[in-house]
Every structure is written in C-alpha cells, then in structure tokens.
Amino acid sequence: MSGAPVGVGLVGLGTIGTGVVKVLQRNGAVIAERLGSPLRLVRIADLDLERDRGVDLAGIRFDSDADGLLDDPDVKIVVELIGGYDAARRLILAAIERGKHVVTANKALLAAHGAEIFEAAQARGVDVAFEASVGGGIPILRSLREGLSANQIERIHGIMNGTTNFVLTEMERTGAPFEAALKRAQELGYAEADPSIDVDGIDAAHKLTLLVAMAFGARLTFKDIPTEGIRGLVPLDFEMAEQFGYKIKLLGIAKARADGRIEARVHPTLIPASSLLSHVEGAMNGIAVYGNAVGPTLFYGAGAGELPTASAVVADLMEIARELRRGTAGRVAPLSYLPQALRVRPLVPLGEIRGRAYLRFTALDRPGVLSHIAGALGEQGVGIGSVIQRGRGGAEESVPVVMLTHPTQESAVRGALAAIDRLPDVTAPTLFVRIEEDL
Amino acid sequence: MSGAPVGVGLVGLGTIGTGVVKVLQRNGAVIAERLGSPLRLVRIADLDLERDRGVDLAGIRFDSDADGLLDDPDVKIVVELIGGYDAARRLILAAIERGKHVVTANKALLAAHGAEIFEAAQARGVDVAFEASVGGGIPILRSLREGLSANQIERIHGIMNGTTNFVLTEMERTGAPFEAALKRAQELGYAEADPSIDVDGIDAAHKLTLLVAMAFGARLTFKDIPTEGIRGLVPLDFEMAEQFGYKIKLLGIAKARADGRIEARVHPTLIPASSLLSHVEGAMNGIAVYGNAVGPTLFYGAGAGELPTASAVVADLMEIARELRRGTAGRVAPLSYLPQALRVRPLVPLGEIRGRAYLRFTALDRPGVLSHIAGALGEQGVGIGSVIQRGRGGAEESVPVVMLTHPTQESAVRGALAAIDRLPDVTAPTLFVRIEEDL
Secondary structure, eight states, X not given: OOOOOEEEEEEOOSHHHHHHHHHHHHTHHHHHHHHSSXXXXXXXXXXXXXXXXXXXXXXXXXXXXXHHXXXXXXXXXXXXXXXXXXXXXXXXXXXXXXXXXXXXXXXXXXXXXXXXXHHHHHHHTOOXXXXXXXXXXXXXXXXXXXXXXXXXXXXXXXXXXXXXXXXXXXXXXXXXXXXXXXXXXXXXXXXXXXXXXHHTTHHHHHHHHHHHHHHHOEEOOGGGXXXXXXXXXXXXXXXXXXXXXXXXXXXXXXXXXXTXXXXXXXXXXXXXXXXXXXXXXXXXXXXXXXXXXXXXXXXXXXXXXXXXXXXXXXXXXXXXXXXXXXXXXXXXOTXXXXXXXXXXXXXXXXXXXXXXXXXXXXXEOXXXXXXXXXXXXXXXXXXXXXXXXOSOOOTTSEEEEEEEEOSEEHHHHHHHHHHHTTSXXXXXXXXXXXXXXXX | OOOOOEEEEEEOOSHHHHXXXXXXXXXXXXXXXXXXXXXXXXXXXXXXXXXXXXXXXTTSEEESOHHHHHHOTTOOEEEEOOOSSHHHHHHHHHHHHTTOEEEEOOHHHHHHHHHHHHHHHHHHTOOEEOGGGSSTTSOHHHIIIIITTTSOEEEEEEEOOHHHHHHHHHHHXXXXXXXXXXXXXXXXXXXXXXXXXXXXXXXXXXXXXXHHHHHHOEEOOGGGSOBOOSTTOOHHHHHHHHHTTEEEEEEEEEEEOTTSOEEEEEEEEEEETTSGGGGOOTTEEEEEEEETTTEEEEEEEEOSSHHHHHHHHHHHHHHHHHHHHTTOOOSSOTTSSOGGGOEEOOBOOGGGOEEEEEEEEEEEOOTTHXXXXXXXXXXXXXXXXXXXXXXXXXXXXXXXXXXXXXSEEHHHHHHHHHHHTTSTTEEEEEEEEEEOOOO
C-alpha cells in the first residue's frame, strides 16, 4: 500500500491553485490510501510570493522560477493554473517537451490550441488531463471518455457557466434587471469585475468546444460556435416564460446530425419548466448527455470555485499517478479520440435549425401594429402559437408584445424579424430566444 | 489505430445480455475507434438456445457450454449476466481462476459475496468491473472511484431503484393507491411479477452496500442495512407531503460520521420539493454524492433497462480492453479501496438518528384523541411542527391525522409511537416516514 510519493509541481497559486494545496493537504491520507502512494506537492511557482493564501506551504519549495520547476527531476506532473493563452501555452509545451505529464484547467487555451497540445503530448508519450476545464468538479469529461464510451453521443446540452446561471436565477426569483443581478453576482464573488467572458457566453463556448471534441470526435474552433449572451433579457421575459411553462437558461448545445455535421451553439434558451435541467439553479452547473444506448443523463455540481475545481485537478493528478506507478501513460486518449482521429466536421448554419422561438417585440401601442407584425411572420410562413400583449401604453408609448412561434426554420424567423424591425411602429430590435423542448 | 480484437465471452443472454449484443453491434465502429481495437464477442452461453432475441448472432459461437466458454483461449473477458447467487458466484470465481477478467451487473451477488470475489481477483491479478450493478447506465461507480477520488465522501443519497420511483411518481401524479400504481408498472415492464425485491427496498440496499464500500471504504453486509419499502404509503401521504412542501421518494442514504461509524439505510423519505432530487421522476434514477471538496453533485439517468445497463457493461469491457492492450490490470482497485483496505465499520443504530418525521395516525374521531397523541409525543420530548386532521368521521369512524415533528432523536419518536399505537382510539399502526432536509 505504500509506494514512492509522486511529485507534483504547481504553476499559479491563485484561487484554484490554493484549492489544490488545500485538497492535497486535507485529503492527503485518503488520497494515499486510494492511490497506494502519496501525491507530494514538491514545488510551486508564482510571481506573487507575498500574498497570504491561508495555506501552510512548509516543506514545499515556493518561488517564481517556473522554468526551474519544469526542470526539477522530482516534478513528474506539472499543474498549469496560470490561465490565459501565451504564457500557459508555452509552459505546457515546455513541460511536455521535458517529458512531464500535465494537468490544466485552462479551457480557453485548450479550445484555441488543444490540437497542438494534444499532438505534442502524444508524440512525447505524456498525458494531458483537463477535467477541471469543464463543469468544475463535475466529472463530465471522464464520464464522456470512459463511463459513456460505449455510446454514440447524440446530443449534449447544459448549463456550463455558473455566473450566468446565478444571474438568470436572480432575475427570475427577484424580478431584478440584468444589471442589478450582475452586481449582486459580483458582490458575492460569482462574477468578475469585467464579466464579458461569462455573460456573453464565451466561457460556455470554450467548454462546448471541448465537449464536442470529446463526445463527437469533432474538431471545432470556438470562434466558429454561434454565441449569444444574456444581456438582452429583461425581467418580463422570465415572467412570460413562466406563463408559458418555461424557464430561461444559458445553454451550450451540441448535436450530432446524421449527415455528419454538428450543431453547436451557446445562447439563452427557453426550456420546459418540467425538465430536470430547469431546476439547476444559482451558480450550479448541469450538463445533459444523450447517448444512443444510455438515453438521457444529467451531471450536476458546482461548475466553478476553489475547492470544486481543485477536486477535479487532484482527480487528474491521481489518474496520472496511477499510470506512473504502472509505467504506462496515454491509457485513454485525452479526448477519447486520438488527436489525429479528430475530424473537422462542418457546423450546421443557425438558419437551418428548426424549432419554436420566443419573440418579444417592442412597439407603439397603435392600431394595426399587431397585424403588421403577424403579417410579416405569415409572409415567411412562421406560425404563431401564443401572443401576450402587456399593458396599454398611449399611442406614443412602446409596449412589449410577446409571441411563441410554431416550429419553424430559423432563417424564416430571421427574415420576418428583419422586416418587422423596420416597421415604423416597432421601436426597438426584437428579442429572439430559441426554445428547446427535447431535453 | 487497429490493434488485435479483444475477445469477449457472454454468459446469460437475457434482457441485458441481448442489450450488450446490440450495443457491441450498433456501436462497434465508434468503440473500435475509441479503443484502438475492436471488441469481439466470440462466444455466448445460455441455457435457452431457441428463443428469438431479435439480434443477429452470426459469427458468434452460441451454446449452453459455460465451462467451455471459460476455457476458451479467445475469451479474455467474461461477462456474467445470469444473475442470482450460487451459479453466478461459481462462474465468476471459475473465470477468475482461469485468469479471465470479469464484468458483471450482479449487485445482489456482490453485496453478499463481494469481498470473496474481489480478493480472488486481486490474488489472480485480474479485474472485476461492475458499473452496471448500480444506477444502470449512470457512470456513478466510476465517478466515485475516479472522478471524485480526491474527496472525502461525506454522504450519498439517492433514488437507486427505478421500479419504486415509477410507482411513487404514479401515486403522486394520479392519486392511485399503491396496488394500482404497481399494476401499471408491471404492465409497462417496470416491475416484476413478484415485485418484492424492488418495492421492499432490497434492491436499493444491495446497491447502497456497493456505494458505501466504494465511497467510504466500509464493508457492510446488506442484511445489516435497515430497509423499509413503500407498501405502507397511501395517496393521502403524497397530498399531505405536497402541502408541507415535500415529495416522497424511496432513498438509499449513507453518511460517514466523524466517529468512524456509518449511517446506512433505505426507506421512503420526505425530501424538499425544491431539491433537484425531488424532480427525478418515473423510472429514472438520481444519485447525489457530497464530497468535502466538490460539494454537492447529482448523477441522473436510466437506472435499469436493456440498453442503458448494456451501456455500462460495455464501458467496463472497454476499460478492461484498454488495460489488456497495455499489458496491465488492476490499475484502479475495484472499490477504489483495495479489498484488504476495506474496514468493517459499525453502523449507527436507527434510534440514534436525529431528524424530523412525518407521522400519519389513524384514530377514531373522538374528543381527546389528539390530546392523547400529543401527550404521548410530549412525554418523549417530541415537538410537533404542524398538524393536519382530515375530514370528520363519526365517533366510530377512523380518520387520518398527520403531524410533522421537530428534529428529534428517532428513539424518542419510536417510544411515543409504541405508546400511541396502544391507545384504544388509535385503530391502525402509525405510519412513520423520515424527513431529510439536507439534500
């Protein structure tokens, strides 16, 4: 039960890095028991050597010398937690070159440079593990790679960003506008001072890129993924959604089409209030996977945060330590497909997607407006399922009009909206939110 | 990408066995791509060679000679799907003795004879994999063993039996009594003709035994697990639960106490209607795991059925095939702890458990009855949170009285109930259902 300790070097002692130190210290005994040998954090590199992180670093070499860490023969596994692109990429490639295994939580980097990194790791015969990059502590990548490996994955959709889910839940519960809900998220530490990467859906698109590679063996660049954030939603939308039996969530959605193309998109979505996913609230994440054998599944947990993310990082360390003890590596290809087996697969253009839509028009409350809007939709063959017009403005006041369409091709709806938003009585761009029933 | 095929032998061509054949055939290409070599089903043994299972067995040797299958040098992995105890135990031990790896879905056998089997496998250096034995297609064991391996697991609770969850959901939705809901489950194939193993909680206790071993490294025999089924519930209970803000679910619950003891129990439970678990409906399963780093998680999916269960069996086959290709085995101890590291840990007696309880008394509607009941509770120090008395019977008619207690030690409630059930005006044994708030 007591093998030689496996040496770990950690680069980046920020929130997650500090969490890794805490998990290795608090759970060191059970980790050693499960692994048959201890994980030993031998070295940490960070530029800030002064800040008190509230952890005891006695016995760990702590300096700013990341290169020295990479060259340290006691370091078998390098944990990259500095984030960002250039420095992280250089660090990871340098670690691989030196024959070190790598654990990272850097979804942005992998979404952009994953192919280069995985190919370098494969050529050098080392592992790159990145469970923490998607879904925080939820073992979703491992589940796709191993637990559901017997399936053809047909679709993945989920709440992949805790910040936006917190904001949406807050808007829904309190009726607060976006800005106030965001401010609350910032006060509680759920949102950054500059929240763009989260609220504009970019973080979710990074994660979806990795999930798509894992699930479908498809190589995408996250810039190709149509991405819409949550800034356009107002409290009325939540109220209307509820009346129609829906909740509003920011989802990452990916589907494998029979013709070999991939649907991949990130946007606010109306989902049935009866679906399990609609009950994933606050800063939590929930990722649903549909496999052709297993059917529907859902994986739920904290998608971010110091200790949950560290839980995933340390699980990766344990997996690699197991390989090291057995003198093997690369047991499972990092994306469940080998890097060279990843295929560039075309994306389905949004215009081709069929579904129902939630439309919120802003129009002057004049006779004939509704008829003009309905007429423009009718011309494009867009059927209307329900209409709610709220309040009575004067003829010079704008009022919201909400409609749910029948299932239609998105290009038709977009065509109608282009015409509608040019109508003189329509005073603001129409909000268009996709509805997903099939969850 | 194209290694030698890995030969699989399947014993037991029932529902799950047929599912395994289907998954290997339908998903053979993607399995080979992920694995780097095909999984080849070379041989099947079953006593019934006539029945048409709707699958093409061309190219697979199919006979009733299980011994021959074990001795077949082309069979590297044996899948045991005959179920039951004696024959399955002999088969698995014989396979291990011959150096074959084993995949099984047999929770009943492992709950009773797991230690013997895992020790034999370890001594012989072969793997025994059993993901399909808990949660059907949900990769819950793998997640405990690897994805959450950095955590001290503090508690597990979940809906581990689809049959009972279907029956409870049906009672809740339609107001049907237990017998009618069970009949419906039987008609739809969700319940056996003899439903005892499911509705009395035994199947859930089998699964909880395995989860406890996996999560806490604790050796329990499932017979020691206090187990109550769902036969005592009536439609009124669902109505009352809803009024109080709860749903009723059959849960398996396990908690690790700081003093080293384990709480483990299976019983109907009132859980908050606001909890995610309360929205796991129909025949689906949901298993919540709380780890000291990751916090709360939930794993959701089909807990039974031909293809979902086969999804887990084939995932195990792929895992072992990966080991075989790398000339290694036993990379991860089957219970995440080595068999010899499993500790017999004492169970917490039910009487010591503290919590709120739902009590349904059946009493003649006579003056003073409520005061006698309340008095007996008060004598044991059991505080009453809410009372609902339904309908007015005549003085000779029994009516239900429902109470929710304040948090109390269970022994006190039991003491009070013993007295109450002896009261002359109390005409039937009181229903006692535990409430779990902390989900």
